[in-house]
Amino acid sequence: MSAYRVLLVALSLFTALLLQTTVVSRLGFLGAQPDLVLVVVVCFALTDGPGVGMVGGFGAGLLLDLLSDHTLGLLALVLCSIGYASGIVRAYLDRLAITTPMLFVGAATAAAGLSFAALLALLGDPRITGGTLLRSVTLAALYDVVLTPFVFAAVSALSRPRDEMNLRVGAAAHGDRRGVRR
Amino acid sequence: MYRDSRRLRLVLALLIATSFTLITIDYRGGEGTSLRGLRRGAATVVGPVQRAVARVVRPVGRALSSVGELGSLGDEVDDLRKENAELRTKLRAAEDLRRRSDELDALLGAAGDRGARILPATVIADSPNNFEWTVTLDRGSRDGVRADMTVITGDGLVGRVLEVAPYTCSVLLAIDRQSAVGARLANGERGLVSGNGLDPLVLELREPDAPVRPGDVVLTSGSSTYVGGIPIGVAELITRQPTLTKRVTIKPYVRYTALDIVGIILTAPREASAPAVAPSARPTPGASTTPATAGAPSATPSASATRSPIPTQSPTPTPAAT
Numbered sequence: 001m002s003a004y005r006v007l008l009v010a011l012s013l014f015t016a017l018l019l020q021t022t023v024v025s026r027l028g029f030l031g032a033q034p035d036l037v038l039v040v041v042v043c044f045a046l047t048d049g050p051g052v053g054m055v056g057g058f059g060a061g062l063l064l065d066l067l068s069d070h071t072l073g074l075l076a077l078v079l080c081s082i083g084y085a086s087g088i089v090r091a092y093l094d095r096l097a098i099t100t101p102m103l104f105v106g107a108a109t110a111a112a113g114l115s116f117a118a119l120l121a122l123l124g125d126p127r128i129t130g131g132t133l134l135r136s137v138t139l140a141a142l143y144d145v146v147l148t149p150f151v152f153a154a155v156s157a158l159s160r161p162r163d164e165m166n167l168r169v170g171a172a173a174h175g176d177r178r179g180v181r182r
Numbered sequence: 183m184y185r186d187s188r189r190l191r192l193v194l195a196l197l198i199a200t201s202f203t204l205i206t207i208d209y210r211g212g213e214g215t216s217l218r219g220l221r222r223g224a225a226t227v228v229g230p231v232q233r234a235v236a237r238v239v240r241p242v243g244r245a246l247s248s249v250g251e252l253g254s255l256g257d258e259v260d261d262l263r264k265e266n267a268e269l270r271t272k273l274r275a276a277e278d279l280r281r282r283s284d285e286l287d288a289l290l291g292a293a294g295d296r297g298a299r300i301l302p303a304t305v306i307a308d309s310p311n312n313f314e315w316t317v318t319l320d321r322g323s324r325d326g327v328r329a330d331m332t333v334i335t336g337d338g339l340v341g342r343v344l345e346v347a348p349y350t351c352s353v354l355l356a357i358d359r360q361s362a363v364g365a366r367l368a369n370g371e372r373g374l375v376s377g378n379g380l381d382p383l384v385l386e387l388r389e390p391d392a393p394v395r396p397g398d399v400v401l402t403s404g405s406s407t408y409v410g411g412i413p414i415g416v417a418e419l420i421t422r423q424p425t426l427t428k429r430v431t432i433k434p435y436v437r438y439t440a441l442d443i444v445g446i447i448l449t450a451p452r453e454a455s456a457p458a459v460a461p462s463a464r465p466t467p468g469a470s471t472t473p474a475t476a477g478a479p480s481a482t483p484s485a486s487a488t489r490s491p492i493p494t495q496s497p498t499p500t501p502a503a504t
Binding site for chain 1: 190193194197198200201202203204205207208209217220221223224225228231232235236239240242243306307308309310311312313314316318344345352354358359360379380381
């Protein structure tokens, strides 16, 4: 993992966060908005492994927490776990079909939405109610799945060419390119 | 390989522990912690970038959502369709410009000559999740914005300022579930308007037998945080609660999902709490309770016993209500 790669992942996540707050949140249909940051975190976890997934998820989540009104650290915890889990599960798959990232993102959005809501409810936040929660989680998962092919293509294009080999072998799961050779 | 995955788990444990620490500190500490400074720091750094990005990107988003609202045109030839969409986007962009200038006019007009100082601001970001209803504005402490200032549009109440950074500030919208606004009807009945997300706002009236009808205007009462006399919305559905309060759903004047230009009230107008639509005639309390209690007489004795019938604050139904 080179410094260049770290910078690239960080910049991609920051761009996603900026777009999320300024435009994507504006395009919410039927009371739910897609979660671009989560999609990017999951895509990086799939291409670069659980290490990048969890650190990227933690960083992006923390910045989202700082820019929001809820208790600090909630999204950092949720996105960190999601990034790690996506990278770990991906290691058990031999090849990455075009639908794999979509499945991952769909499941991740549902898991993230429900766990974030559960944590908020545990802390006594009045913003969570059953009806709106189910609707918004379902819709968000749907939107995220639709976004995934484009985001995944962009994230893959950002990866260096020799990463493609790693993708096929599935060794990318260790977050460290040298793991392939061992 | 084993060593690698062990280190991975160590880092994961570290990050999760950090998250829990942050959650605990922020949850316990509330207002006074240094984490608040951390939030302001993040807003100070990210705010200007958001401003710059929003300037480029939000017009595109507005145009996109406008085209989306128009919907598909059916079975048209592809070329024609493409051209149509292009023209429509251009038209919408022009309309958007005109609407923005109209909004600005309305806003400045709303300030009137009552000595209010209103700072126009543009929404540059919305809440990035589905549960919170906040927006970020392109004005901050450098422009004189302070926490808890009231935010309006030419139509009515938007919310109040939450956090202030040097160049940006965040606003809690009235439809957020954590928002509670002191409100009153034009006839002086008081209550609390709470947000309900995308579901309608709810007004809980203090008096269970207060006269209220669908179509009544609901204004801010100007009790603590909010400037008084700002229209919130129109009463729609009225239901009686078992807890001796009256629950009224409100159709807000402001479209909270399409906010663009808003105004921050820096200085409240003089005589703001005096309603512009105040009824002149004030009937006695006994006369005014008659129409409202007709629905559920059983609740009346205990309710009228608990309140003190001060003549000046008695319910004063408009001629339409009686």
